[in-house]
Amino acid sequence: MGPEDFPTVGDWVQVRLPDHPADAAMIERLNDRHSVFLRKVAGRRSDAQLVAANVDWLLLCMALDANFNLRRLERYLAVAASSGAQAAIVLTKADQAPALAGQLEAVAGVAGVAPVLVCDATQTAGLDALEAFMRPGLTYAFLGSSGVGKSTLINHLLGGGTLVTQAVRESDAHGRHTTTARQLMPLSNGSVVIDTPGMRELGLLEADVDATFADIQALAQHCRFSDCTHQHEPGCAVQAAVASGELAAERLASYQRLKLEQAQNNDLRGKARENAKIDRMFGGKKQMKAFMKEVRHRRR
Ligand SMILES: Nc1nc2c(ncn2[C@@H]2O[C@H](COP(=O)(O)OP(=O)(O)OP(=O)(O)O)[C@@H](O)[C@H]2O)c(=O)[nH]1
């Protein structure tokens, strides 16, 4: 059994109700999931934790103030691409944007097919775009670093938010935590919001980097070598695009970094699977070694 075999936030299950209302119900079946989110567990490197299931839309939140970072957005998009959920980009704190038009253009350059929504919690109409985007019956989860305004958005959607009045100070982004016991919240418009601490900051455990960098994939079709790493090979169409200014060097670097991280995670997952198999068959590595020794001994 792995973490995926247990129910999590967002799951649909079939339960047997108890004979006495005071007793606990029994989960008899976990229904198939259409999307799954895993994250790395601190400490043991290869362990994964299931954080949510059945999210329809992942709202990738990034503030337009000093938090603005295209590379982080690419990372979120790569995680979203492998999750089974669709991704939308939610740009927050539009009132704090130093150069809104240029920032939107830059986001459009990495967004791919993801819709882009702009929010400003200091204005009454500032969340209209997000509200109009959300559909009844669908489940949404907010992802984004601390302080970008996720709680502010969720509180508004729940109908209990007041407008943000003063400008944000650096210190506001940290320290004050809006921890809530509610993990799955039905909104009055019929949408559902999943908000858990684990869901907010996902590591790159499962990611589809290639899907997120379709532009680089398309260029790579023209590289001389089919296994080109786009680093120093002759006839590399990706490097040529960087040289001509068609592709930003930072975007290529971001792609390489995420690919490397993804490969390392795949490695870790492979090792974790192997260890689980050994545990199942022998009860542990030590027992396996003793068993092999015994077999060799008997053969003599
Ligand atoms: N100027 C401005 N400030 C905002 C806006 N939205 C949120 N803030 C402020 O930004 C700070 C952080 O907002 P939160 O909603 O708590 O951020 P969060 O993403 O939920 O943060 P965590 O709970 O740490 O994950 C607060 O001081 C908000 O008042 C906005 O549109 N404009």
Ligand SMILES: [Zn+2]
């Ligand atoms: Zn190449």
